[in-house]
Amino acid sequence: xxxxxxxxxxxxxxxxxxxxxxxxxxxxxxxxxxxxxxxxxxxxxxxxxxxxxxxxxxxxxxxxxxxxxxxxxxxxxxxxxxxxxxxxxxxxxxxxxxxxxxxxxxxxxxxxxxxxxxxxxxxxxxxxxxxxxxxxxxxxxxxxxxxxxxxxxxxxxxxxxxxxxxxxxxxxxxxxxxxxxxxxxxxxxxxxxxxxxxxxxxxxxxxxxxxxxxxxxxxxxxxxxxxxxxxxxxxxxxxxxxxxxxxxxxxxxxxxxxxxxxxxxxxxxxxxxxxxxxxxxxxxxxxxxxxxxxxxxxxxxxxxxxxxxxxxxxxxxxxxxxxxxxxxxxxxxxxxxxxxxxxxxxxxxxxxxxxxxxxxxxxxxxxxxxxxxxxxxxxxxxxxxxxxxxx
Numbered sequence: 001x002x003x004x005x006x007x008x009x010x011x012x013x014x015x016x017x018x019x020x021x022x023x024x025x026x027x028x029x030x031x032x033x034x035x036x037x038x039x040x041x042x043x044x045x046x047x048x049x050x051x052x053x054x055x056x057x058x059x060x061x062x063x064x065x066x067x068x069x070x071x072x073x074x075x076x077x078x079x080x081x082x083x084x085x086x087x088x089x090x091x092x093x094x095x096x097x098x099x100x101x102x103x104x105x106x107x108x109x110x111x112x113x114x115x116x117x118x119x120x121x122x123x124x125x126x127x128x129x130x131x132x133x134x135x136x137x138x139x140x141x142x143x144x145x146x147x148x149x150x151x152x153x154x155x156x157x158x159x160x161x162x163x164x165x166x167x168x169x170x171x172x173x174x175x176x177x178x179x180x181x182x183x184x185x186x187x188x189x190x191x192x193x194x195x196x197x198x199x200x201x202x203x204x205x206x207x208x209x210x211x212x213x214x215x216x217x218x219x220x221x222x223x224x225x226x227x228x229x230x231x232x233x234x235x236x237x238x239x240x241x242x243x244x245x246x247x248x249x250x251x252x253x254x255x256x257x258x259x260x261x262x263x264x265x266x267x268x269x270x271x272x273x274x275x276x277x278x279x280x281x282x283x284x285x286x287x288x289x290x291x292x293x294x295x296x297x298x299x300x301x302x303x304x305x306x307x308x309x310x311x312x313x314x315x316x317x318x319x320x321x322x323x324x325x326x327x328x329x330x331x332x333x334x335x336x337x338x339x340x341x342x343x344x345x346x347x348x349x350x351x352x353x354x355x356x357x358x359x360x361x362x363x364x365x366x367x368x369x370x371x372x373x374x375x376x377x378x379x380x381x382x383x384x385x386x387x388x389x390x391x
Contacts, residue, residue: 019354024306025259026281029293032300035348037279039303042343042351046322047391050356053375054088057383061170062111062121063367063375066140073377073385074121076107081121083147084385096138096149100124101131101165109133109170112180116211119149122170122182130163133170133202135182137211155213156182158202159228164189167238167255171314175248179216181266182207182230183252185238186274196274197235199227204274206239206252206266208232220269235272235298237262241314241331253314253331256280257288259306263329264299265347273298279306303342303349310334312379313365319372321390332363334379339363339388356388 019041031037059077066072071084079102080093100108106124113119118137125134135156142148158168167185174180186196186204196204199221207230208219221227241253250266260280264272277295278288294300313332317325329342337360343351356363362379369375373389 019352021305022307025285026279026306029259029279029306031304032294035303035350036301037304037306039342039349039352042341042353044322044341044353044355045324048322048355048388049391050359051387051389052384053387054084054090054385055382056090057082057377057385058381059107059364059379060377060383060385061107061109061364061379063365063377063385064111064113064119065367065370066113067115069370071375071385072111072113072119072140074108074111075383076109077102077381079107079123081108081111081149088385091147092145094140094147094149095142096152097121098123098134098136098152098154099126101126104165106131106165106168109168110172112172112174114174114180114211118211120155120172120180120211122172124165124168125154125157127161129161131165132161133158133168133182133184135172135209135213153213155211156207156209156230158184160201160203162187162189162191164192167192169239171240171242171252173242173244173250174211175244175250179208179210181232181242181250182209183239183242184236185240185255186236188238193275196237197271197276199224199231199234202228202231204234204236205231206233206236206242206250232268233266233270233272235270235274235276237274237278240312243314243316243329245316246318246327251314251316251329253311255310256304256306256308258283258285259308261305261308261311262301263303263342263349264301267299270299271297272301279304280308302347309336309338309340311340313363313367313377315366315368315374317368317374319368321372330366330374332366332376334362334364337362339366339374339376 138149166188169184195201
């Protein structure tokens with residue numbers, strides 16, 4: 001593989017062009033409160049530099065930093081995980097991972113190295129009757145030429161098992177209390193969609209488990225008869241973006257249908273409404289359910305997009321390289337081909353910006369590095385690892 005190194009200066013005007021949005025798919029749907037959608041455009045004042053760190057990644061999906069500064073990258077389409085060295089070179093595939101279904105929207109997906117000596121990752125696990133999301137952990141070993149995962153344990157398995165290769169979720173987040181959040185989708189097909197608010201299914205849920213796979217006793221439905229283990233919140237469509245803020249709270253961005261991508265502040269035991277309420281419609285243009293956007297007992301999104309940005313990957317910036325970005329949410333945009341920036345104030349969105357639109361690349365993951373720069377993965381069969389830092 002030939003790795004390219006170069007820096008691309010992006011002018012302030014290119015980074016801060018007005019947010020280009022077409023007409024809403026469902027214009028009759030109105031926001032529940034001011035600023036819930038189409039926030040005021042903001043403009044980054046600091047000029048970023050984008051550097052290509054590595055290329056030749058096969059549909060990269062997840063990115064995590066190791067303590068020594070090397071990076072782990074999952075390759076969804078290949079069902080593999082590799083190491084990117086500080087020199088940008090890609091290792092051989094890490095051996096020792098469990099079998100994986102690498103097809104369509106699924107493969108080897110989220111990855112994290114939270115500093116406890118383990119690597120954690122999500123993947124589509126082949127099973128009798130189909131597949132489901134699984135979470136594993138292991139210890140990275142082997143050699144530079146032949147990296148290997150050892151002491152592998154499967155910590156969690158989404159239930160039930162069906163054949164769908166869509167909407168499986170797969171992001172991980174690690175609070176300071178020793179637990180972890182795992183995001184899941186409702187598998188897209190109607191058989192899965194109707195289970196998103198049911199406790200007897202993991203579909204359309206965020207779960208909270210301990211890092212050894214055991215279950216916290218303070219989960220909202222712990223011990224409830226018939227409830228699948230670990231459920232923290234429900235009524236989600238397909239959560240591909242998740243991050244913790246400075247207070248340790250979990251935020252997520254989930255894909256809507258045709259319209260209705262959502263930013264949510266996730267609360268214990270809350271129901272986020274899918275498919276009962278939504279700000280979108282079917283891809284055919286038909287209404288979803290009763291075509292309502294609100295109902296008593298169901299959470300409103302903090303923010304929504306119509307038309308969609310197709311979110312994937314997310315971080316809440318806390319670094320020092322871009323002081324003006326502190327506390328802002330950064331989301332990878334797939335169909336929008338942008339790095340989407342949201343400015344928050346009192347848990348409300350007060351500004352939006354679309355960055356890197358001139359590159360016209362689908363952004364799959366967004367991670368803040370230990371140096372305070374943002375690191376991005378582009379969604380392509382020749383995917384890239386990018387670094388965004390000030391000029």
